[in-house]
Amino acid sequence: MEADFVIVGAGSAGSAMAYRLSEAGASVLVVEHGGTDAGPFIQMPGALSFPMNMRRYDWGYESEPEAHLGGRRLVCPRGKVIGGSSSINGMVYVRGHARDFDTWAEMGADGWAYADVLPYFKRMETWHGAETEGEGDPSWRGTDGPLHISRGPRDNPLTRAFVEAGHQAGYPVTQDYNGRQQEGFGAFEATIWKGRRWSAANAYLKPALRRQNCDLVRGLVEKVVIEEGRAVGVAVKGRGVIRARREVIIAASAINSPKLLMLSGVGPAAHLAEHGIAVAADRPGVGQNLQDHLEMYIQMAATQPVSLFTYWNLLGKAYVGARWLFTRTGPGASNQFESCGFIRSRAGIEYPDIQFHFLPIAVRYDGQAAAQGHGFQAHVGPMRSKSRGAVTLRSGDPADDPVIRFNYMSHPDDWEEFRTGIRLTREIFAQDAFAPYRGEEIQPGAQLQSDDQLDAAIREHAESAYHPCGTCRMGRASDPMSVVDPQMRVIGVDGLRLADSSVFPQITNGNLNGPSIMTGEKAADHILGRAPLAAANDEPWIHPDWQTQQR
Numbered sequence: 001m002e003a004d005f006v007i008v009g010a011g012s013a014g015s016a017m018a019y020r021l022s023e024a025g026a027s028v029l030v031v032e033h034g035g036t037d038a039g040p041f042i043q044m045p046g047a048l049s050f051p052m053n054m055r056r057y058d059w060g061y062e063s064e065p066e067a068h069l070g071g072r073r074l075v076c077p078r079g080k081v082i083g084g085s086s087s088i089n090g091m092v093y094v095r096g097h098a099r100d101f102d103t104w105a106e107m108g109a110d111g112w113a114y115a116d117v118l119p120y121f122k123r124m125e126t127w128h129g130a131e132t133e134g135e136g137d138p139s140w141r142g143t144d145g146p147l148h149i150s151r152g153p154r155d156n157p158l159t160r161a162f163v164e165a166g167h168q169a170g171y172p173v174t175q176d177y178n179g180r181q182q183e184g185f186g187a188f189e190a191t192i193w194k195g196r197r198w199s200a201a202n203a204y205l206k207p208a209l210r211r212q213n214c215d216l217v218r219g220l221v222e223k224v225v226i227e228e229g230r231a232v233g234v235a236v237k238g239r240g241v242i243r244a245r246r247e248v249i250i251a252a253s254a255i256n257s258p259k260l261l262m263l264s265g266v267g268p269a270a271h272l273a274e275h276g277i278a279v280a281a282d283r284p285g286v287g288q289n290l291q292d293h294l295e296m297y298i299q300m301a302a303t304q305p306v307s308l309f310t311y312w313n314l315l316g317k318a319y320v321g322a323r324w325l326f327t328r329t330g331p332g333a334s335n336q337f338e339s340c341g342f343i344r345s346r347a348g349i350e351y352p353d354i355q356f357h358f359l360p361i362a363v364r365y366d367g368q369a370a371a372q373g374h375g376f377q378a379h380v381g382p383m384r385s386k387s388r389g390a391v392t393l394r395s396g397d398p399a400d401d402p403v404i405r406f407n408y409m410s411h412p413d414d415w416e417e418f419r420t421g422i423r424l425t426r427e428i429f430a431q432d433a434f435a436p437y438r439g440e441e442i443q444p445g446a447q448l449q450s451d452d453q454l455d456a457a458i459r460e461h462a463e464s465a466y467h468p469c470g471t472c473r474m475g476r477a478s479d480p481m482s483v484v485d486p487q488m489r490v491i492g493v494d495g496l497r498l499a500d501s502s503v504f505p506q507i508t509n510g511n512l513n514g515p516s517i518m519t520g521e522k523a524a525d526h527i528l529g530r531a532p533l534a535a536a537n538d539e540p541w542i543h544p545d546w547q548t549q550q551r
Helices: 012-023 098-106 114-124 129-133 157-168 200-209 253-263 269-274 314-327 412-429 451-461 513-527
Strands: 002-008 028-032 125-127 147-151 184-187 214-218 221-227 230-236 240-250 294-302 339-343 354-359 375-382 390-392 403-405 438-443 496-498
Touching: 002 012, 002 230, 012 028, 012 200, 012 513, 098 114, 114 125, 114 513, 129 147, 129 184, 147 200, 157 184, 157 339, 157 354, 157 375, 157 412, 200 214, 221 240, 221 253, 240 253, 240 513, 253 390, 294 412, 294 451, 354 412, 375 412, 375 438, 412 438, 412 451, 496 513
Parallel strands: 002 028, 002 240, 028 214, 125 147, 240 496
Antiparallel strands: 184 339, 221 230, 230 240, 294 375, 294 438, 339 354, 354 375, 390 403
């Protein structure tokens, strides 16, 4: 088996590259360990808590005990299915803030500033936001890309109350946080189309596989085969070597991409030697720079029966499921994340560093521990934590899970930002817009007010937002901690590229699926040797008084 390009991983970036490379006429083989995404658990947006917790679709990773979170192990779901994590995620679509990408460029990712990536966001999108809300400037958005982006109906009164409360608290309302102005409160966007999860598999991979020159192979890639300094193929368990005539491309996630590089002899030489792996390229940055978003669920009881708790019983779930199966409508057709906010935690911060996901029910991400009755919640957490972790090998056996240490909350600034986030959330929930619905605070509990009390609550209750990235950092080839150059070439090995969220030099503002797909889109042009799309010179909105005002 051989092809021009062999792509490891059928996730967000891998699917986008398979689509673009095959569209250009190259032959492509995508190797994916996971299986089919058929079935209502994945395709029904309202069922999002199921696939994330099913070993059939998830690698089932968890962190090592986290020293600053009381020794807790936090789960780290990664999609093991076509579409990768875009098939098991919350479907929230956030491009990231313009300044995130400008920061990438400043950190050595030349050609990845906002002006450079905006055309790729436009190329990948078909935006339906204006259809539902009649708001937002369509000139900032894409009109005919493979990825459909929509907004929920926002029928639930709590959903509107959240945006109104943000406005009452003195924050701006934004018509489109993915357009000119991220900062403020507004309608959330999702990778949902016609009531279905619009994953990278639905958007990119399935159309690519309909072409004669693109195929999918099931299997576990054990290593990249490197001969005389050049990647020539991949070794697949039980299938031998699949050869690449032009290049091998890794797109296996921020957890599995560094693992695969290290198993292939690319990584910190001393660490590889510990596991008896011959060094092909000594790259100390492989597996380092691990980042994530941590969040807490600030939960309130509701005094009126307006939340989704109405459906939180056997009959209710049966109704939601049946309605979705037959009509693709109703609560099952939404991920229920329909309102959001992006704010700055204090004056002197140029662009938002706190994100809110609002949910009109009090429940955990894994679908457990619903409040005893009606409620609502906001997920809040710092966007740019200074803590850094690492992914390392547990052994030289490809079947072993890697060692994942996020090192959450290891920087003192994280604690201050997190406490501020909790207090600002309480202030929003205290606004008049919530007066008709507001009961007592369920979590962390109104009695917890001091710094020490909030710190204890964070230690006990903070959860990952499931946004790992950064472990194969993009930068200049002269930087010893860079793993890939700005053309996605793995430094030190010819014929090998890597493109997924692991290349992010710094975590972006918001959910990572959008930037991951964009990375695959832009990488495809580099791989094909094409000139990148012309830079855009749209000027994003920055709060004019950011130096002196928090809102």
